[in-house]
Amino acid sequence: MTNPIKDVLKAKAILAIGTNTTENHPIFANYVKEAVLKRGAKLIVADPRRIGLVDYAAIWLRHRPGTDVALINGLMHIILHKKALHKKEHIETCTVGFEEFAANLEKYTPEYVSKITGVSVEDLEAAAVIYAESSPASILYAMGITQHTSGTDNVKTLGNLAMLCGNIGVVGGGVNPLRGQNNVQGACDLGALPNVFTGYQKVADEEVRQKFAKAWGLEELSAVPGLQVTQMFPAAEEGTLKGMYIMGENPLVSDPDLHHIEKAVKKLDFMVVQDIFLTETAQLADVVLPGVSFAEKDGTFSNSERKVQRVRKAIEPVGEAREDGWIICQLATAMGYSMEYVDSRTVMDELRKLTPSYAGISYERLEKKAIAWPCPTEDHPGTPILHVGEYACGKGVFFPIEFRPPAENPDAEYPFILSTGRVLQHFHTGTMTRKGEGLSQLYPEPLAEVNPADAEKLGVEDGDFVNIASRRGNIKVKAWLTDRPAPGVVFVPFHFGETAVNQLTNAALCPDSGIPEYKVCAVKVEKAS
């Protein structure tokens, strides 16, 4: 995120697009509601589903799944070409690429956009005016924006919108992706990515490689960017990837087109899974190593607002389970490279030296207060808001972006759109939240959200089982009749391994980010016998 979470309280308008905030980021949602209810901010919700935030919205744009670029281009067309509400001075001094971008918007007239998105011309105009006339205005988004083949385009388009109205680098503004998992931010920051070391330092950069090689006491390090997770399984299937080490992930429930993943995993020569439970993935492993939960370890997590915060050990590991860091070090040592650290603080001290954005973040300081990176030195206060007075890499760049439809669209045989996601009570593949009684009592089994209008045509009643099938697989799941999805759209959460909806999803990827299109694939729905 460019701005801190609580900053949203200072926004005059909030555009929440592709984020089911009340269920997936409930505490963030508290502040969005407070901004609306107590401070008079105007909320625009753009979401194909009737999500919880709709109850608080001044206007709700129910666009068709996968039409985000068209929608945002449409809003910008109105702001720029119809009403001239854009921030001219900001655009002239702080950005480049405006001319081409503006020309590209010309064809996105409200009428054209309304046809693509299904949103009325009046609603488009009302939303555009609210966003452009309220300053500052904050944009929030999550996986509803990124999990499309056009994911990167979606994100860039939101950047365009924020720049057009001068909302970058200001308190109460910004473009704010909400991170879905506790430490996705940290995993990216600390180099769990195929093309960069820690702090986004490129593996292709000779100097960077030498710095790490020297620090780690090695001759050299590979300059070839590695495979992304969504490329690893195809590589395994082709037989070029032979071995995998999987720590704390459950791709056999979370990844798209599971039948393929399973086939790929079975072709591996050797797979090690390190986890706290015998997950669906671990069951297929050759060796399973017992790691520990967050309650049994010391360390840090970095949240959505880039704040580094302490994790503290509360209990001793259960049985022979060991801290994941200890296991990695033992394995390295067994392979002839000694890795020894007395505690997590010494690891942090090593990585700080190699990572400029984390350099000033010491455990001593974290004892007192969480710190947002970039924090280059120990006397630097941290950076709660990015891009104040300047953009991170010079001027802000406008990108002309064209709307592209999703990879797989409904047709006569598969007439429905399937979207997947989470529900409030569960998390990801359910390995943690489904282990106790509390949360499972609240949401015990997967429910397919079906619009009552569709249900009537299908002869399905609330609580009936339905078969949902795509070109890749099918599942049988209980139907919940609700107006949350629009007619023609069904939604199924992916937390349930025994009814894994990812057997159906499409593994088509966004070419830039490698994120699969979880939010749109074509399915048919029938009443189950």
Next chain:
Amino acid sequence: MVTLTIDGKEVKVPQGTTILAAARTAGIRIPTLCYHGRLDPIGSCRMCVVEIEGIAHPMAACTTPVEEGIAVISNSDRIQRIREDSLKLILVNHPLDCPICDKGGECLLQDLVYEFGIDKVEYQAPKPARESLYATPLIRYWPDRCVMCLRCVTACREIKGIGAIEIKGEGYGSQVVVIDAEKCQSCGECLSVCPTGALTENLSRFKGRPWLVERVPTTCTYCGCGCQLELNVQNNRVIGVTTQEGKGVNLGSLCVKGRFGYEFIGSDERLTTPLIKKDGEFKEASWEEALTLVAERFGAIKEEFGPDAIGGLSSARCTNEENYLFQKFMRGVIGTNNVDHCARL
């Protein structure tokens, strides 16, 4: 700025400040029960009454804004009596079942009763039968212990923007009722602001007296909000989750996962030993065996097919330090950049 005196001490505070807040800046304690730092003042308990010179009626410090030149007296015999009477009125209804109450030991009412030295209550209230149904099965409501402070109702409405509960009824018959159970998110905000034991957690089979429980501050393991919470530990078991008012990005608030999603830590299904698959079945193994086998196999693959034939998936569930070590292992020890995690999923 407005200047006033409290107990003769001069205090300068911005316009609009309440007498209670002004007293707190001056380090003068005024007892409160319904007041809560994250909520707009409720003004239901009358514990914070003070005298203002020249005004006949005592005023509630939490809801009365300061005025230029006023002289506030935070305590007097009269004030003391009013506060005692307010407490006694509550106790008419509230059982002194502290020994079996989850809240015993960290209960605001208990502390106040102790502070005011109330050892007997002259009257007994008729006790109409009351419903104890609550908005969520994860929380138990004890109507007899409820002091009608309205904190829960206010928190649900103000912090969560929901309003699933309300106070209904007259006099001793009044109680918290569920107005819309569908809306309830089971977040436990109401539970966490309740100053007494009227709302208790209905989840943990293991209970611990507050003074026997260790509270370890840490960061939530679920979504990217990064809420700050405390794991409540007894006998090497996590038996609950609490927060500190005003702390962290969440200011002491949590969602249902953060507050009630801790059972997995102590689940019987946890892996407790390394496993090696032999003939399609897992056999328990020692660390030594397991690590040696993994090192051998990865070594052999690397030897035969090169380092890029091995891929590693790190975890967004693990710490920063562990992610650093994982990529160091893949890059430095295996020798490949095939390292990623589930950010894309």
